[in-house]
Amino acid sequence: MMQTKQNLFRFHGGLHLPGHKEISTAHAIGNVFIPSRLVLPLQQHIGESSEAIVNEGDQVLKGQIIAKANGYVSVPLHAPTSGTVTQIIEQPVPHPSGLSATCIIIKPDHKDQWIELQETADYRHMDPSALRNRIRDAGIVGLGGAGFPAFIKLNPGARTAIDELIINAAECEPYISCDDMLMRERAVDVIEGARIMKHALQARRCLIGIEDNKPEACAALTEALTKLGYNDIEIISIPTIYPAGGEKQLIKVLTGKESPSHGLPLDIGVVCQNVATAAAVYQAVIHNRPLISRIVTLTGRGINNPGNHELLIGTPVNEWVEHCGGYDESIERLVMGGPMMGFNLGTDNIPVIKTSNCILALGQGEFSVSSSNPMPCIRCGACMDVCPAKLLPQQLYWQAYARDFDKIQDYNLFDCIECGCCSYVCPSHIPLVQYYRFAKTEIWAQERDKTKSDHARIRHEFRLERLEREKLEREERMRKKKAALKTGKDKATKEKKKDAIEAALARVREKQKQSDIQAKNIDNLSAEQQHKIDEIDARRKHEQDNSTS
Amino acid sequence: MQFQKTTSPYLHNNQSVSHVMRQVIYALIPGTLVYSYFFGWSIILNIALACLTALLSEALMLTLRKRPLAFYLRDNSAILSAWLLALALPSLSPWWLIVIATLFAIVVAKHLYGGLGYNPFNPAMVGYVVVMISFPQHMTLWLQPNAGLDFSQALQFLIQGELNSSINMDSITSATPIDTIKTGLSLNNTIAEISASPLFGHIGGTAWEWIAGAFLLGGLWLLYRGIINWQIPFSMLVSIAILAGIFYLVDPQQYSNPLFQLFSGGTILAAFFIATDPVSASTTATGRLIYAAGIGVLTFIIRTWGGYPDGIAFAVLLMNMAVPTIDYYTQPRVFGAPGK
Numbered sequence: 024m025m026q027t028k029q030n031l032f033r034f035h036g037g038l039h040l041p042g043h044k045e046i047s048t049a050h051a052i053g054n055v056f057i058p059s060r061l062v063l064p065l066q067q068h069i070g071e072s073s074e075a076i077v078n079e080g081d082q083v084l085k086g087q088i089i090a091k092a093n094g095y096v097s098v099p100l101h102a103p104t105s106g107t108v109t110q111i112i113e114q115p116v117p118h119p120s121g122l123s124a125t126c127i128i129i130k131p132d133h134k135d136q137w138i139e140l141q142e143t144a145d146y147r148h149m150d151p152s153a154l155r156n157r158i159r160d161a162g163i164v165g166l167g168g169a170g171f172p173a174f175i176k177l178n179p180g181a182r183t184a185i186d187e188l189i190i191n192a193a194e195c196e197p198y199i200s201c202d203d204m205l206m207r208e209r210a211v212d213v214i215e216g217a218r219i220m221k222h223a224l225q226a227r228r229c230l231i232g233i234e235d236n237k238p239e240a241c242a243a244l245t246e247a248l249t250k251l252g253y254n255d256i257e258i259i260s261i262p263t264i265y266p267a268g269g270e271k272q273l274i275k276v277l278t279g280k281e282s283p284s285h286g287l288p289l290d291i292g293v294v295c296q297n298v299a300t301a302a303a304v305y306q307a308v309i310h311n312r313p314l315i316s317r318i319v320t321l322t323g324r325g326i327n328n329p330g331n332h333e334l335l336i337g338t339p340v341n342e343w344v345e346h347c348g349g350y351d352e353s354i355e356r357l358v359m360g361g362p363m364m365g366f367n368l369g370t371d372n373i374p375v376i377k378t379s380n381c382i383l384a385l386g387q388g389e390f391s392v393s394s395s396n397p398m399p400c401i402r403c404g405a406c407m408d409v410c411p412a413k414l415l416p417q418q419l420y421w422q423a424y425a426r427d428f429d430k431i432q433d434y435n436l437f438d439c440i441e442c443g444c445c446s447y448v449c450p451s452h453i454p455l456v457q458y459y460r461f462a463k464t465e466i467w468a469q470e471r472d473k474t475k476s477d478h479a480r481i482r483h484e485f486r487l488e489r490l491e492r493e494k495l496e497r498e499e500r501m502r503k504k505k506a507a508l509k510t511g512k513d514k515a516t517k518e519k520k521k522d523a524i525e526a527a528l529a530r531v532r533e534k535q536k537q538s539d540i541q542a543k544n545i546d547n548l549s550a551e552q553q554h555k556i557d558e559i560d561a562r563r564k565h566e567q568d569n570s571t572s
Numbered sequence: 573m574q575f576q577k578t579t580s581p582y583l584h585n586n587q588s589v590s591h592v593m594r595q596v597i598y599a600l601i602p603g604t605l606v607y608s609y610f611f612g613w614s615i616i617l618n619i620a621l622a623c624l625t626a627l628l629s630e631a632l633m634l635t636l637r638k639r640p641l642a643f644y645l646r647d648n649s650a651i652l653s654a655w656l657l658a659l660a661l662p663s664l665s666p667w668w669l670i671v672i673a674t675l676f677a678i679v680v681a682k683h684l685y686g687g688l689g690y691n692p693f694n695p696a697m698v699g700y701v702v703v704m705i706s707f708p709q710h711m712t713l714w715l716q717p718n719a720g721l722d723f724s725q726a727l728q729f730l731i732q733g734e735l736n737s738s739i740n741m742d743s744i745t746s747a748t749p750i751d752t753i754k755t756g757l758s759l760n761n762t763i764a765e766i767s768a769s770p771l772f773g774h775i776g777g778t779a780w781e782w783i784a785g786a787f788l789l790g791g792l793w794l795l796y797r798g799i800i801n802w803q804i805p806f807s808m809l810v811s812i813a814i815l816a817g818i819f820y821l822v823d824p825q826q827y828s829n830p831l832f833q834l835f836s837g838g839t840i841l842a843a844f845f846i847a848t849d850p851v852s853a854s855t856t857a858t859g860r861l862i863y864a865a866g867i868g869v870l871t872f873i874i875r876t877w878g879g880y881p882d883g884i885a886f887a888v889l890l891m892n893m894a895v896p897t898i899d900y901y902t903q904p905r906v907f908g909a910p911g912k
Binding site for chain 2: 034119121275283356360364389411417418449457
């Protein structure tokens with residue numbers, strides 16, 4: 024099917040941002056190079072981090088699993104090339120906080136030798152759950168940036184069918200062009216991957232939403248679609264308005280449906296996957312190749328030779344930049360991700376991971392956030408006009424400023440997608456998003472503390488209850504015993520009891536005699552010792568008789 | 573290689589408070605020029621004095637509050653308030669009237685409430701109302717259009733509060749058209765009889781209609797530039813027009829026509845420049861409609877039945893008070909919230 028003319032919808036607010044995509048789209052995607060070492064964090068996705076199954080010194084082959092999934096919301100990790108595991112240590116990872124995490128370090132042997140790949144099967148005859156397993160085993164996560172394990176989103180759960188599978192090809196953030204280049208050069212992968220996911224979900228429709236500032240990519244997809252002769256995928260060009268690539272925003276634009284404020288797109292019968300994820304799914308299902316590389320954009324005026332490259336997961340940024348010709352001297356900031364939602368890197372000695380889509384080196388004049396103090400909020404409402412979640416950013420700001428974390432949730436803080444539109448237009452230059460991130464973190468911390476203290480309280484209450492119960496039971500036993508002693512003068516019962524005890528004792532003695540294993544300290548006793556023991560036994564017997572009589 | 577760290581977004585549209593305020597001041601220029609074309613140097617002198625007072629008092633307050641002086645003086649907000657205040661005051665005002673009004677606006681209405689962004693009331697309107705209530709007899713000296721006062725005479729009145737005895741005050745001053753109607757009606761004249769006076773032009777008062785037109789032009793430019801939103805001017809003008817229209821249809825002899833209401837007094841100026849002051853106005857889209865409609869209704873009521881010639885200042889302040897409540901009840905439906 025050719026490009027579909029379809030009714031599009033609008034989301035509230037948004038911005039027309041200068042694209043700057045042309046900086047990095049002049050050349051074809053650069054080939055994979057093998058760096059001197061690969062740094063593979065165990066956590067490259069949302070959920071439980073993977074669990075290393077290799078040891079320092081192990082030889083690994085390309086595509087071999089080096090860390091297994093750990094729980095449901097987790098995926099395995101594969102060796103991107105053949106080589107030796109040199110270390111499993113804490114390393115700085117790409118994270119806004121600049122923290123370190125456990126990484127597997129591989130020293131490549133430059134043979135790039137593949138592990139033996141399984142036979143591929145025809146996915147059309149595969150059960151959706153088998154497909155999902157294959158996608159999970161290939162370590163595929165959302166490549167758009169969030170990194171949610173892709174197979175989970177392909178599990179519609181109780182729903183039998185999905186109305187729309189949406190392939191997010193909007194790539195709305197300025198500068199980033201990795202999806203654009205992927206579509207231009209590997210349109211078939213994208214289309215096939217989308218069809219596989221459509222099959223896994225049994226989706227009624229499959230829509231590829233692509234911003235109209237990427238006509239080449241759009242044409243490439245349409246051409247591939249025609250060539251393959253499929254008519255069950257619709258390629259839809261949407262207006263370039265940031266953040267049209269936000270999951271909820273894209274769904275609204277394409278279908279008019281709004282994902283519930285505290286829910287998932289799944290609740291309205293929609294599943295959204297990134298276009299690069301689709302290509303990775305194709306590689307995993309058709310060629311059985313796990314996710315070991317991805318396309319990453321290197322751009323900005325602070326870079327000498329900007330462009331897109333296919334990189335092995337774990338390639339250190341500094342080696343890559345070096346490989347591409349280094350930084351321009353005008354570099355001011357190094358950002359992972361786009362200029363609106365990305366985060367600043369304090370160092371370039373960190374690896375590219377599955378979710379890294381762009382390394383942006385902002386040069387002089389590109390970094391346009393004033394460093395001076397913010398002015399007070401003048402309540403102009405510019406932030407409100409651009410908010411794609413239809414929030415009241417200035418009210419959120421006041422509540423965050425006042426640290427009123429209850430009220431800020433009344434203003435729907437958690438519907439904020441941190442797109443940065445409000446900060447972009449604020450005439451007072453207030454770092455609004457920073458306030459929301461702060462408030463969210465504080466609330467999460469409070470909630471963790473609350474859960475912790477709730478647990479402790481429940482445990483404590485449970486213990487008190489148990490002690491109370493035990494006390495009552497003890498008293499009850501004592502009462503019964505006393506009652507039995509008082510009333511139990513019956514001779515017959517007593518005799519019976521005595522006989523029973525006698526019998527039990529006899530059995531025990533018999534057993535002891537029979538037992539050929541005897542305690543060591545009564546072996547080889549001297550006559551004197553034996554005599555003492557006999558004496559004690561006699562005394563015991565005597566006491567026993569006394570007590571039972 | 574190590575880099576400096578800050579949080580995203582890393583881009584900004586380079587808009588600033590000072591820039592916004594400056595745009596509003598630019599938009600006031602055409603109206604101000606037409607105003608002084610008809611009424612002479614007094615207008616310019618009043619504005620200059622008010623701005624000077626505002627800057628000095630702002631500097632004083634910033635110093636007392638230990639705030640960075642240059643940083644805040646550059647935001648142009650004090651100049652804008654003073655300019656609007658000077659436009660609202662009578663064209664023949666003695667210097668102390670202007671100074672008192674401005675001081676009150678900047679010192680009390682703005683800084684005692686916490687400075688820029690924190691004032692619940694429109695500072696210019698507070699300053700205006702204070703002198704209106706305190707010195708009512710000094711608030712009536714409006715020049716006649718083309719009264720022909722030269723620069724030195726204007727300056728003389730500003731400094732001394734009176735002119736040479738050779739000039740007959742009655743020959744150069746007159747009531748404003750709105751006031752004339754009010755007085756005329758109380759003398760049992762019909763609107764038609766009152767409007768026969770040369771004070772009245774095609775749609776508003778002579779000269780006043782042109783001034784209003786020039787302010788309208790500036791206001792539309794602000795709308796076009798996205799500096800102000802459409803809800804407030806639209807809602808205020810429409811509410812006045814509808815109310816005036818209803819009463820005009822009922823009795824055209826007792827009530828002036830809607831166009832006259834829109835193009836006389838400070839209606840246009842207030843709709844585009846005063847009610848739109850973001851700090852003291854409502855912030856939600858629906859809230860702005862309600863807020864400005866309230867100003868329109870109150871303005872009409874005070875004009876028609878109240879004791880003051882023009883009720884805009886009171887209407888604005890009354891609605892300023894209602895803003896927190898309006899904002900609370902007009903929160904937009906969040907994306908994805910039920911009840912679409």
